[in-house]
Amino acid sequence: MRAASPGLRAAVILVALVLVAPTLVVIPMSFTAGTTFSFPPDDWSLRWYREFVTDPAWRTAIFNSLRIAVAVAALSVVLGTAAAIGLVRATFRGTTVLRALLLSPMTVPNIVTAIAVYVLFLRWQLNGTYLGFVLAHTAVALPFVVISVSSSLQGFDRRLETAASSLGASPWTVFRRITLPLVLPGVLSGAVFAFVTSFDEVVIALFLQSPTLTTLPVQMYKSVTLEIDPTIAAASSVVVVVVSLLILLPQLRAARRLVKENPA
């Protein structure tokens, strides 16, 4: 590594703090004994964690978010993988247009998608329904699956498939035994992306939600805007810690391996 100058080093440390530090205030906040957002708290307790796991509104919200995100991950993986394979294999013209169409939900401002879906789903009576949430979230999650699967398809040696089928494998067997294992990393990271996109999605959810169907981010939003409910601090802390662990563990393992391989 070429040493970065002291100024550059300082800038990087500053930006790293800007990236990570602000969010961490939710953790001390979550241990408050008080019923306001007054920070730092005067007294400490675990009451908001208890509230988070026992209060029916929060429990239902968590459960709803999970069951919606699981369905979104499954649906977008199936549709997205098929489309990505189609895109890479397509021999006809117009694949650029198709690709742009498939990725378009990424480039339309979320709020516009949200109001558009809200207005049409109102007419179709899909607002506040499980199906409505799954459909709308799958549309925004799909591009991530298409991208991650198509990038894992690049550099895919198609002669492997030809070889398998020339040895008598049926198309389905070829897909199951050759194609799928090779694109699996892309499919899995697409699934994770889709799950997180739905689990964390709040703008569309705010419009589609109803008193009977609320997701975790919507419940968090309400706990700030409609009421002052410090349970959101516990909810945020849980999410921050879980996400950090999920990202840190593989990174740490990779880092340790690198350090071992190149000592000094």
Place this chain on the structure above:
Amino acid sequence: MPPRPARRHVPRVLLFLPALALLAVAFGLPLLQIVLRSFTDPDVGLTNYTAMLDDGITTTVILRTLRVAVTVVVLALLLAYPYAYVMSIASPAGRAVLTTLVLLPFWTSLMARNFAWLLLMQDGGPIQRFFSLFGLDVVLLGTTVGVTVAMTQVLLPFMVLPLYSSMQQIDRRLLQAAQSLGAKPRTAFRKIYLPLSAPGVVAGCTLVFILSLGFYITPALLGSSQQSLVAQLLAIRTTALLDFAGAGALGTVLLVITGLVLAVIGRFARPASSLAAATGGVK
């Protein structure tokens, strides 16, 4: 052309159809109907658009949103460029650390991060207390400045990742070549590195600009209705006023601005793909 296998393929159209059908139902048709509605409700024509120009609020809000978006882009670029640069020259271990620090906020709940800013900016909160040590009375909550600060932080990963993904591809031997030919390191950086990193700059700026234009949660939580941004106006027109045609017109304007930006930028970079490359490459 690679040799075609003898077996019958699944007709290729069938591979796209399910995805396209879902997008049509949950994305395409909704957008289409709201755009159409803005031109036809209550009667065919540009009524909704002229009303928007005349109401004295919408244009102010659009201009304010553009101003905020540009400020966010500039601030994010200034913060992200040195960070991404060091990411691209760091040792593998150092790079892993810096990458993790970008991915943490990238993956962390948007609501949690905005809530954190609410805590920091609230009346009597840490930020106010910090500045009062210097005798300054700083009010960020409910102001455009506060919204801009929080949006910059929330969107920062979307600037760092495309920048890093394009800087990673720069051949650093070009810098050595320039220096061996007598260029000062600074000159080499300015004449060689900066232009070569331009695609990443364009991609990151576009992405952050577009995301800023339609950003809802941060202004809704930290801003005020007196100084609202386009997204808040859209939300109010839709759910509170039930003015679907008016909201459709405003939404269409936002779509057109986004489309124009992408069309111009599309010649130089593909923001979505480069973000995908960045996140896919470092996961």
